Amino acid sequence: MLCETLCHSAVSYMGGRHAAPCHLCPVQxxxxxxxxxxxxxxxxxxxxxxxxxxxxxxxxxxxxxxxxYYPYEDVNDFAHVIKVKENGPLLLRRALSxxxxxxxxxxxxxxxxxxxxxxxxxxxxxxxLGFPVFVLERSPLVLRDLDLLWAIGxxxxxxxxxxxxxxxxxxxxxxxxxxxxxxxxxEKRFEAMEQIAEAGxxxxxxxxxxxxxxxxxxxxxxxxxxxxxxHGGRFVLVGGLTLADQQRAYFFTVLRERFPDLLSAYQARxxxxxxxxxxxxxxxxxxxxxxxxxxxxxxxxxxxxxIPGDKRVLNKRIAERLANQVYDMELNDEPGYRVWAYRKAAxxxxxxxxxxxxxxxxxxxKGLESIRDVGxxxxxxxxxxxxxxx
Ligand code: SF4
Numbered sequence: 001m002l003c004e005t006l007c008h009s010a011v012s013y014m015g016g017r018h019a020a021p022c023h024l025c026p027v028q029x030x031x032x033x034x035x036x037x038x039x040x041x042x043x044x045x046x047x048x049x050x051x052x053x054x055x056x057x058x059x060x061x062x063x064x065x066x067x068x069y070y071p072y073e074d075v076n077d078f079a080h081v082i083k084v085k086e087n088g089p090l091l092l093r094r095a096l097s098x099x100x101x102x103x104x105x106x107x108x109x110x111x112x113x114x115x116x117x118x119x120x121x122x123x124x125x126x127x128x129l130g131f132p133v134f135v136l137e138r139s140p141l142v143l144r145d146l147d148l149l150w151a152i153g154x155x156x157x158x159x160x161x162x163x164x165x166x167x168x169x170x171x172x173x174x175x176x177x178x179x180x181x182x183x184x185x186x187e188k189r190f191e192a193m194e195q196i197a198e199a200g201x202x203x204x205x206x207x208x209x210x211x212x213x214x215x216x217x218x219x220x221x222x223x224x225x226x227x228x229x230x231h232g233g234r235f236v237l238v239g240g241l242t243l244a245d246q247q248r249a250y251f252f253t254v255l256r257e258r259f260p261d262l263l264s265a266y267q268a269r270x271x272x273x274x275x276x277x278x279x280x281x282x283x284x285x286x287x288x289x290x291x292x293x294x295x296x297x298x299x300x301x302x303x304x305x306x307i308p309g310d311k312r313v314l315n316k317r318i319a320e321r322l323a324n325q326v327y328d329m330e331l332n333d334e335p336g337y338r339v340w341a342y343r344k345a346a347x348x349x350x351x352x353x354x355x356x357x358x359x360x361x362x363x364x365x366k367g368l369e370s371i372r373d374v375g376x377x378x379x380x381x382x383x384x385x386x387x388x389x390x
Contacts, residue, residue, distance in 0.1 A: 001090075001317060002025060004095060008269055011075045011112060013032055013313075018261050019035055021080065022056055022079075022080050022081075022082060022112075022324065023080065023081045023082070024040065024082050024084050024112055024116075024354065025081060025082065025083050025084060026083075026084050026086045026244070027053075027083045027085055027086070028085075028086060028087050029085050029087070029088075029091070030091075030236035031085050031091060031095070032045055032049045032050075032051075032085060032087075032088050032091040032092055032095065033043065033048075033049045033091070033092060033095035033096065033099070033104075034047060034048045034105060035047055035099065036048075038347055038350045038351060039102065039103060039350065040143050040155050041323035041326065041327070041343075041346065042239075042302065043103075043105060043134055043136070043143070043161075043302060044103050044134070044236065044304045044305065044320075045103045045104060045105040046102035046103055046104070047099065047102060047103070047104040047105065047274065048089070048104065048105040048106070049092050049095075049104060049105070049106055050085075050105075050107075050108045050120060050205075051084070051085045051088040051089075051108055051113075051116070051118035051119055051122060051292065052083065052084060052085065052108050052110060052112055052113075052118070053082070053085070054070070054077065054078050054079065054080075054081055054082040054111050055078065055079060055085060055108075055188065056079055056080075056082060056083070056110040056111050056112060056182060057079070057138055057139070057180065057182050057183040057184045058078065058079025058112055058181075058183075059138070059179060059180040059181045059182075060250075061179060061180075061209055061211060061253060062078070063242050063244075063247060063362050064211075064247075064284050065078050065246060065247035065250055066080070066244045066245055066247045067244075067246055067247075068246045068268045070078065070238070070246075070247075070324075075249075075250045076084050079182065082110070082112050082202070084112060084116055084118070085118065086116075086118075088118050088122060089118060089121040089124075089125055092122050092125050092126075093125050093129075094129055096125065096126070096129050097129065100375050101130055101131055101132075101156075101307060101309075101310075102131075102132075102307065103131075103132045103133070103134055103157070103159075103223065103305060103307070103341075104126060104131050104132070104133055104134070105133075105134045105135075105161070106119065106122050106123060106126060106134075106135060106137065106140060106144075107119045107122075107123065107133070107135035107137060108337065109137050109138075109139040109141035109142045109144075110139065111344050113141060114141065117379075120144070120145050120148065121144070123145055123148045123149070123321065124148065126152060126156075127133070127152045127155065129149060129158075130156050131156060132152070132156040132158065132159075132305055132307050133149070133152055133156075133157070133158050133159070134156035134159045134160075134161070134305075135149070135158070135159070135160045136160075136161045136162075136163060136206055137160070137161070137162055137163065137165045137189075138162065138180070138183045138184065138189065138358070139183070139184050139189075140184055140188040140189055140191065140192035141184075142160065142192060142196075143195055143251060144166070144195070146195065146196065146199055146201075149199070149201055150199050150201065153199075153200065155200050155308075155309070156307060156308060157305040157306065157307055158201050158202075158304050159201070159202050159203075160188075160193075160196050160201055160202070160203040161203065161204050161205060161206045161235075161302065162189045162190075162193055162203070162204075162205055162206070162233075162239070162335055163189075163208060163226060163377055164186055164189055164190070164205045164207060164222070164227075165180075165203075165208070165209065165210060165224070166186065166214065166215050166220055166223075167217045167220065167223040167224055168187060168276055169223055169356065170185060170215075170217075170219055170220035170223050170224075171217060172214040172217070172220070172221065173186075173216070173220075173243070175214055175222060175259070176211065176214050176215060177347055178258070178259075179211065179214070181351075183196075190227055190228075190231045190257070191231075193205075193228070193231045193233055194231040194232050196232075196258045197232025197233065198232065198235075200261070201233065202234055202303070203233055204228060204235035204236060204237070204298070204299075204302065205224060205228045205235070205236045205237070206234040206236075206237045206239070207224050207236055207237065207239070207289070208238070208239035209236045209239055209240055209241035209242065210238055210240055210241070210285055211241055212241065212265065212266065212269050212277070212281070213265055214262075216285050217282075217353075218288065220290050221285065221288050221289060224236060225292040225293055225295075225296050225298070226292075226296060228296075229297060229298050233298060234290055234298055234299060234303070234374070235293070235299040235300065235303065236293055236298065236299075236300060237300065237301065238285060238286050238289045238291075238300065238301055239275035239327070240276050240281075240282045240285070241270075241276070241277065242275055242276045243270050243274075243275065244275055245269060248270075252266070252267075255329045264269060269281070279333070283330070283333060284332055286300070286331055287331055288332065289360060301324060301327060304316060304317075305322040305360075312352070312355055312356065314355060314386070314389060315349050315350065315352055315355065315356050316350070316355045317385075317389050318352040318356055318382055318385050318386065318389070319347075319349045320351050321385045321388075322342050322343075322346035322349065322378075322382075322385075323342075323343070325342050325347045326339055326342045326343045326346065329342060341373075341378065342371040342378070345374050345378045345382075347370055347373070348372045348373040349371070349374075349382070352386050353356035356368070356371075356382070356386070357386060359371070359384065360386060365379055365380065365383060367381050370382060
């Protein structure tokens with residue numbers, strides 16, 4: 001495969017912070033659209049489609065280095081050998097022409113996007129075919145496509161989130177920046193957030209991953225929520241660091257070589273065989289974010305976008321309420337069997353072919369109770385939700 005070396009444009013975009021040359025390798029994959037059985041309960045996306053493999057932002061903690069996302073021998077290539085899916089827009093058009101309309105996660109605004117504009121072309125296809133979009137970014141380059149996002153928002157729905165885990169006035173910000181040193185400055189991301197909010201597009205922060213010690217102190221948690229609210233953001237969704245297979249090995253090598261004072265604390269928090277943060281630590285951070293979001297008048301969940309013309313809006317609203325209950329129950333450390341009962345009920349309502357309101361109107365409470373994975377108690381709760389939604 002003939003790869004193109006693009007040192008100079010990458011260096012100028014990054015303000016000279018790029019340490020190694022970057023190779024942009026054209027590829028022609030067979031598919032681009034990942035279809036999920038149902039929307040996830042964090043971002044509400046049913047589909048995802050991204051035009052690049054590897055990321056020039058090269059954040060040291062990035063979960064995309066995991067084998068399942070990056071099935072290549074040398075994990076060190078992740079930030080320096082970028083596979084460019086040249087036929088991405090063509091594949092996306094074909095796939096979406098046959099797919100039911102639902103929220104799709106798209107957009108990748110790493111420096112390569114300046115040259116190839118594949119994210120923009122894929123957004124154009126979403127707009128043309130009436131698909132709502134969710135863009136999660138660490139780069140203000142997304143502003144280049146604000147016109148298109150606005151147009152998608154007018155026709156369907158556009159939702160944007162910035163990955164931000166620390167603010168410039170936080171105690172460990174300089175070290176956090178060393179962990180994401182090739183990504184654009186946080187101030188630029190907040191400026192972009194403000195412009196997107198001013199355009200009327202729902203926007204917020206995904207505080208992912210909240211790095212132990214560097215990001216989970218109270219000052220930083222409050223700063224992220226306050227900066228988000230001050231820049232027109234509507235939510236802060238928090239998530240923990242995950243470590244698996246080759247990405248885990250890579251991250252611990254980085255700690256050993258560049259952050260040796262953090263090594264033993266991370267080894268203690270992420271013993272061999274663990275994947276995410278301990279439930280107790282994650283709950284403490286998530287509960288604090290909830291309190292702070294309430295204080296600053298924003299949400300700690302991404303509000304589920306409404307898709308115009310959706311015939312099962314009520315089902316989606318009920319599924320969102322049940323999923324939010326799942327999140328609340330996890331924060332309250334409720335028993336796993338109860339949490340799973342609500343999660344399965346959310347899935348069941350999501351997958352219903354019929355309108356849940358019609359079921360209730362024709363068959364009453366018995367109709368709700370007879371839905372798979374619902375039963376009498378959740379049937380009554382769903383009826384309550386329907387009253388609130390009415
Ligand atoms: S910007 Fe996102 S995808 Fe890119 S390296 Fe950082 S965390 Fe990974």
